Amino acid sequence: MICTHVHGDHVGWNTRLTDDGEWRPTFPNAQYVISRADFDYWNPANGHQTRSGPRMANVFEDSVAPVHQAGQTVLWEGDHYDIDAQLRIEPAPGHTPGSSVVWLRSDTDRAVFAGDLLHSPLQIVEPDDCPSFDEDEPRARDSRRRVMGEAADRGALLFPAHFPGPGAAEVRCVGDRFAVKGWAAWR
Numbered sequence: 207m208i209c210t211h212v213h214g215d216h217v218g219w220n221t222r223l224t225d226d227g228e229w230r231p232t233f234p235n236a237q238y239v240i241s242r243a244d245f246d247y248w249n250p251a252n253g254h255q256t257r258s259g260p261r262m263a264n265v266f267e268d269s270v271a272p273v274h275q276a277g278q279t280v281l282w283e284g285d286h287y288d289i290d291a292q293l294r295i296e297p298a299p300g301h302t303p304g305s306s307v308v309w310l311r312s313d314t315d316r317a318v319f320a321g322d323l324l325h326s327p328l329q330i331v332e333p334d335d336c337p338s339f340d341e342d343e344p345r346a347r348d349s350r351r352r353v354m355g356e357a358a359d360r361g362a363l364l365f366p367a368h369f370p371g372p373g374a375a376e377v378r379c380v381g382d383r384f385a386v387k388g389w390a391a392w393r
């Protein structure tokens with residue numbers, strides 16, 4: 207399981223509440239891949255003041271600590287982490303300190319699963335617009351521009367987590383912004 211970052215809507219399925227009132231890993235045989243930067247930032251034991259504040263209350267305790275205590279976490283750090291020859295995780299900090307994107311390579315095709323790098327298609331044309339969920343807006347802007355630029359250069363299909371409708375797009379550079387070159391067609 208790849209967690210692009212430690213926000214409740216991206217790790218909430220890591221665990222489930224059992225009848226005895228304990229949070230247990232949903233998938234007992236899985237490894238849960240989480241960046242060490244996010245693991246450390248959201249761990250309440252480290253006492254960080256976060257922008258999200260109460261919105262993230264208990265998320266670490268309910269959805270991250272149980273899988274870690276079960277020995278099922280892979281805490282990665284550095285400039286990338288390879289799942290296999292096709293899947294590579296790379297840092298894209300700002301939304302959270304350990305936010306990451308996942309690059310998929312298949313023959314000449316490329317796709318990037320961008321997590322919460324973007325929340326709205328508006329951010330393709332206005333990449334400096336940040337939601338209140340971005341912990342560090344300047345870093346989020348830098349990461350958003352960098353990854354969209356890489357997606358445009360590589361002809362990669364961009365898969366954000368929260369777009370409505372078809373949800374994935376090819377993008378192209380237009381000056382210092384971006385535009386939708388085409389939406390992915392699937393049903």
Ligand SMILES: [Zn+2]
Pocket residue numbers: 211213216301322339
């Ligand atoms: Zn998020």
